[in-house]
Every structure is written in structure tokens, then in C-alpha cells.
Amino acid sequence: VEHPGRVGLAFEPTPDRAVTEVRGALWLDESTSELQTLEVTYTELPGKVVDERAGATVEFMKIPSGAWIVQRWQARTPLIHLRVRGNPVEGARRQEAVVSGFQDIGGEILEITASNGSKIYPATLAHLTGSVFDSTKAQPLVGAHVVIAGTDFWTSTDRNGEFHLAVPLEGEYTVSFAHPWLDSIGVDSPEITARLARERTDTVVVTIPHAMTVAAQLCGTAPSRQDLRVVVGRVAGSDHEAVSGALVTASWQEIVPDDERFTVRDMQQVGETDDSGFYVLCGLPVGRPLSIAADHRRRKSRTANVIFPRIAEGDLLHAWDRHPDQAYSSSFPAPPPIWMVDLDMGIDDKSATSTVSQAVLSGLVADRASGQGLEGVAVSLNGSESVVSRKDGTFDLVAAPWVRGTNTVSLRRNGYRDWVQELWIDESEAAVTISVLLEPTEVIALEPIEVSATALQYLDEVGFSERRERGLGRFMDRAGIESRLGAARDIGHLLTAIPGVIIVTDGRDGMSGTLLRVTGMPSGPGVGCAAPKLFVDDRHIPFDTFGSLAQVVQPEDVLGIEIYRSPSEMPAKYGGAESGCGVVLIWTNQRNRRPF
16 A cells, blocks of 8 residues: 555565464655554465455554654454365365454544643544434433444433434444333334544434334234233243243133123133243233233243223323232333233242232122113222222222122212122132112202313413414314324324425335425425424424334324424524424324423
């Protein structure tokens, strides 16, 4: 290799040396005779392999004291293996050595500091910044492990899901992300490519797919948000090793109408663990007590008794296990529809038996006069915390304390007489089903009371309604969104229903090539706008493709949309240098699950 402006002192092994050696040159500055670099390549590699890509480079640096030190060095050694060529039938076979890869090692001085604390030399570094957004939880992913593959450089995301790495690297590298939450639900950690250069910053954005997308991947079909829950988990043995091939069964009962009466039907869902002990159960109901257990070669796990509550959509859900020997955290946070239950083989459930145990009390409560199921009836056993009957009059009281013998059941609802009865429960009975008809109380007519109230709506709080009244920008409220939900496959297609928003396809395959644009903005090769500035629930989201946005926001979650094309239209707080291509504001019902 020639280096203009330098003088090289070459060296090589003596001709009679038949072992692996190096040859190369020591390069000096032609005008000052100062050391510059040392470059070497290998000779006499095994099998007479010749590959100029293997070798080493050493760079020297002079410090103010006059001493010379190694500033940076890098060595690449080949990995060689023997490959057999020829026809084994004819016996004409020969071996040849080939290079199957390389091993790179090296080092660099990042900083030199004098004894008085002053910096003598700072290295120039490449910077990698970015953020990780977890769409399964609709929030930034905190504590994600960010690693530059093939190196020892890593960091973790902060409370905003953001990270920064300053590294002495140049070139194209794979950046991987890992997080215990992703591993627990069986989501492969994403990998992206970063192009690093010294004194430059490369910024990347990683999005973990939406919970509905993950559930579809786990179950092979698009789930229904209203009535589906997915349970994932791992089965481990008494030695904490993963159990492969275990059958995991979820069992529950459903009360179904049969002519003029209700019958109880036993239901089951079965899954099998993979080599890592991971299992998936799909299509589990809400509002019903479920028993989940694993079976492997006549060995059984402890039984996890769980119930998925019927609560308002958008709230952060928690699965709980009423088993006395809790084997997993009862406060494990998971958004609908994904939950986690780990199972351990070999736990003896008989140890949980005691005089005072816990029961599941299920049943149906109806109006005696009409026979219709009653909603809102408070049901309790032995004065325990009550549950409320559902719209169809059914109820499930889980983890209620009971004793062998006489127990007291009470049902109460405004407008009906209290129902209090003694109930005999045998020790062998862990689940009890009852049917009750409540007697309406006498109705007393009262003077009408006029009540007026104004609900403080979320869209009013964020200024949506006020800005719409001003007539600047384009708006779509919840009513307009609901009228288009059937035709909107994703958030991108919902946005295009608003005048002034268009889809532009740049010819690439898939949704990643479908871009969001606001009309009236200049465009064309080398000029114009890349994408409008996007805010979701008042947080700036740096996504410009439908493919990325669709993983963060689902159409059914959207409460309102605002589109602004020019700075004269848009509110001052959303303006700035990046708003020249327009601003899109999206307000969702997921705001309470976001930490911002």
C-alpha cells in the first residue's frame, strides 16, 4: 500500500522460514521523520492460504512530553478450516485449506489526562442515539438492553425509552435490543442496522409491535379486543430447568341457557411447551375463574387459579393468582390481551389444605317477576368483599373464605329485598353454583329532581374542542372516527379520510414504503417535505410511515385527530423548525397508560 508523503521501512521473514510470520512496513512522515503507522500481513499461513484481508495496523501518537505511544491498533486473524474436494467413490479426494471467517481484536486510547486533571487528548467518537417504544404497553420501553453486535459496547434505555452511545467505531453495525418483558411474551427482540462514523450521530427508532399484533403472531389469527385473552408463560421443573413437551390446560365453566333453564358447561383450552418451556393459550374468556396447570409424563404442576376482570378498556390490567403458594408475581403488569402465568412442576398442592379455605361461588340472580337477569347485585360469602353481577345476572365470587359446614351467602341490590341464606359447603366442594330470584321492594314515588352536570371531556382538556371552534385546521372527532372504523384497516387509512391528508407510495415493497403527506406542501427530488410532525397524546413521535405508526396507534383507540398545514394554522406549542411540513395531532383513550 502506497502512502503519499510518507517514507516506509519494509521488513519480511528470511526465505528459509517455513512458519507463519508477518511482513509489512513502518511508515514515517516524509518531512518530519515522525512515526505514523505500522502495517503487517501474514505469511506462510496453514495450507498456504493467502488472504490480504488478514493483518494488523498500529497507529502512533506523540504526546506533549515528547514520548511516543500507541494511539490505536487493530489485528485481524483468519479462521482456517480444511475442506475435502473430489469424488469419494473414485477415491480422488484432496484437502485444501480455506478461510471461513476472521477474528478482529484491537484497542484505542479514548482520553489522556494530565496529573492536574487537564485533558491532553480526547478521541473522536461516533454517536448512536435513539428511542425504543413498546406498543404492547403503549409507552416507552424503560430498561431495554441496547447492544452493538460483535462489540462490548452497550447501554440501557432511560425512563423516556431513550439511549445514547459514544463509541470508537466506524462502519455498518447491527444494533440489537433485549428486555425481560419481550422475552416473557415470546417476542423476538428487534435488530436494526446503524451506520457509524466518527464525529457524526446516527439516530434510530425501534418500535415493539402493538399488543394486538403480538397476540395475532402468538395465536395465528387477529384477536378480538372485547372477548379474548392470551396467556403465555414457561413451565419449569423442580431443578428450574425448562420442561419441553408439557401439556398446559386451561379449564373453566360457562353458564349457558338451555330452553327454560341454565346449564353449566365444562370448557378447556390446551397448549404444549416448546424446547424453552414456553407455551401459549389463546381465546380464554374474561370474567370466568380459570384453572391453569401443566402435565408432563405423569407429573403435574401446581394449579394457577386466575380470573381476567371485566374492567374499562384502556385501563392497565393485572392478573392475579388466588393460590396460597404464589409462584409468580401477582402484580405483573400486562396490557390486554396478553397475560403471563409461569408454572412449576412438582409443587404439592395438598399443603394448601386448611380448615379455612377459599371457594369459587358462581351463579345467576334474576328478577322474580320478570325472570330477567339482574345486573349490579352485590354478592358476598361470610361477609367477604363482594362482587357485582354482570348484565346477564351471572356472577363469580373468587377467593371467598369458607369453612366446612354452614356458610352465609348474601345478595343485595337497590330496589330489591336483601337475600341472606345459610349454605352448607362440604370440604370436598371447591366450587359452588346457586340460582337466586330477588323480590322487588315497594316503589315510593318521589318528586322529580332535576340534575344538570357538565362532563369534563378529555378532548376539552387538551384544547381540541376550542381549536375546532376557531375554524383553523382539519378535525375528526370520535363520532366521525366510529363511522369509518369498518373501512379503516389501520390508522393510516383513517387519517386519509380527512381532507388534506394523502398516501404517497415510493415504490418500495410493503407498508414501509407508504408515506404520510399533508397536501399543499412542496415535494419532489431533493426538495420539499419528508413528513408532517406527529404528536400522539401530546408526545412527539418521530415516525413518518404508516407501517411504523400502525404499530403504535390502533384506529379503535383514537378519540380525535387534528391536521394543520401551515404555521399560521397550528397552535404555537406544536410549531417550530420541524413543523414546516404540517402537524398531525392524534388523541387516544390510551393516555392513562402512558407515563407522559
